[in-house]
Amino acid sequence: MxxxxxxxxxxxxxxxxxxxxxxxxxxxxxxxxxxxxxxxxxxxxxxxxxxxxxxxxxxxxxxxxxxxxxxxxxxxxxxxxxxxxxxxxxxxxxxRLGPDIGVDRFRAFNSALCDLLEKGIALRGSRADTEITADLEASVRFLRFLDVELGGLQARWEANGDG
Amino acid sequence: MxxxxxxxxxxxxxxxxxxxxxxxxxxxxxxxxxxxxxxxxxxxxxxxxxxxxxxxxxxxxxxxxxxxxxxxxxxxxxxxxxxxxxxxxxxxxxxRLGPDIGVDRFRAFNSALCDLLEKGIALRGSRADTEITADLEASVRFLRFLDVELGGLQARWEANGDG
DNA sequence: TATTTTGTTCGTATGGTTCCGAACCAAACA
DNA sequence: TGTTTGGTTCGGAACCATACGAACAAAATA
CATH class of the missing domain: 1.10.10.10 (Winged helix-like DNA-binding domain superfamily/Winged helix DNA-binding domain)
Structure with missing residues (x-):
């Protein structure tokens, strides 16, 4: 040996x-x-x-x-x-050091948060204060927007060969 | 009373x-x-x-x-x-439920990470394996790209009144 | 089959976080 | 000034994650 x-x-x-x-x-x-x-x-x-x-x-x-x-x-x-x-x-x-790992985690986090917030909106119902509800709804819209755009950014980066 | x-x-x-x-x-x-x-x-x-x-x-x-x-x-x-x-x-x-809080934290995190990675690249020097170094450099480029784009996304969202 | 190499798993110990109840403090009131 | 209200800080207890060392296992070697 x-x-x-x-x-x-x-x-x-x-x-x-x-x-x-x-x-x-x-x-x-x-x-x-x-x-x-x-x-x-x-x-x-x-x-x-x-x-x-x-x-x-x-x-x-x-x-x-x-x-x-x-x-x-x-x-x-x-x-x-x-x-x-x-x-x-x-x-x-x-x-392993891909650019995606951080972004993917962020997106997964946001996605889970988004689901929770929607459930929350539903549970608040109509008797609850509308201002907080409106804030929650705005957050949900923003998170959806962000997710779509982040997907686009990742795609653009991949397409660019690596920048 | x-x-x-x-x-x-x-x-x-x-x-x-x-x-x-x-x-x-x-x-x-x-x-x-x-x-x-x-x-x-x-x-x-x-x-x-x-x-x-x-x-x-x-x-x-x-x-x-x-x-x-x-x-x-x-x-x-x-x-x-x-x-x-x-x-x-x-x-x-x-x-307090602004859309920015999550994104701002994410950007701050990425910014700090980026600084660390650059320091790391410098400390690795030229005698070290180039593949890992190249991966680190690619990550830094991506993080910079991402930060710029996220800034743009935030601005666009603000401009849109709230989506 | 015995031994070495290359790890994994288990039981225990330790460190850090967070909780609770109690003591404390500052402001308002009487 | 004494008392109530509103909240902070302190000391100790409990809990959770993680580290260590030792025992264990599996594969190669001899």
């Missing part, structure tokens, strides 16, 4: 480490669990385009358990891709 | 209560603390357009402390407005 061909542990200089931490905090604020956020940040900063489980554990200082669940969350939300190299057993992970 | 002219405690039928709970959970998932989320939901569903502190405490079943901090968070993020009625000491709260 080849004498432990361990991929060279990722080397980051201090500013790069700080960046991983910064984007980690940022992603946490937008809903990622801490371990997922750091993993994703590291994948974006690493000179290597893909890293192994081992690399992540060694570089981030998280335990294997944390890395394992962190990776699972990233996969569930389609943030990373994974592959194996021929002849190797371990898996390598790569950040 | 007028014999305790307490505003009639809000009356919600069960489907309305469920709706408040549903939108409460939804808002929680988007970052509101539970008490803020329920307060906001109740303000949207109540037949009265504005409610007092008292009303909120009595209807939601939260303690005064929770309502107090919940209101503070809503004020900080500009989700509610507050006023007093002449001759009364208590304050009345109303949900």
């Amino acid at each position: 080849v004498p432990n061909q361990t991929s060279p542990t990722v080397k980051l200089d201090p500013p790069q480490q700080e960046w991983v931490e910064a984007i980690g905090l940022f992603l946490e604020r937008s809903g990622f669990p801490p371990s997922s956020a750091r993993i994703y940040g590291l994948l974006l900063m690493s000179a290597e385009p893909e890293l192994s489980f081992e690399d992540l554990v060694a570089t981030l200082g998280f335990g294997k358990a944390a890395v394992s669940t962190g990776l699972r969350r990233l996969q569930e939300t389609n943030r990373i891709s994974e592959r194996t190299r021929p002849g190797e057993r371990r898996r390598y992970f790569r950040a | 007028v014999p305790n002219q307490t505003s009639p405690t809000v009356k919600l039928d069960p489907p309305q209560q469920e709706w408040v709970e549903a939108i409460g959970l939804f808002l929680e998932r988007s970052g509101f603390p539970p008490s803020s989320a329920r307060i906001y939901g109740l303000l949207l569903m109540s037949a009265e357009p504005e409610l007092s502190f008292e009303d909120l405490v009595a209807t939601l079943g939260f303690g005064k402390a929770a309502v107090s901090t919940g209101l503070r968070r809503l004020q900080e993020t500009n989700r509610i407005s507050e006023r007093t009625r002449p001759g009364e000491r208590r304050r009345y709260f109303r949900a």
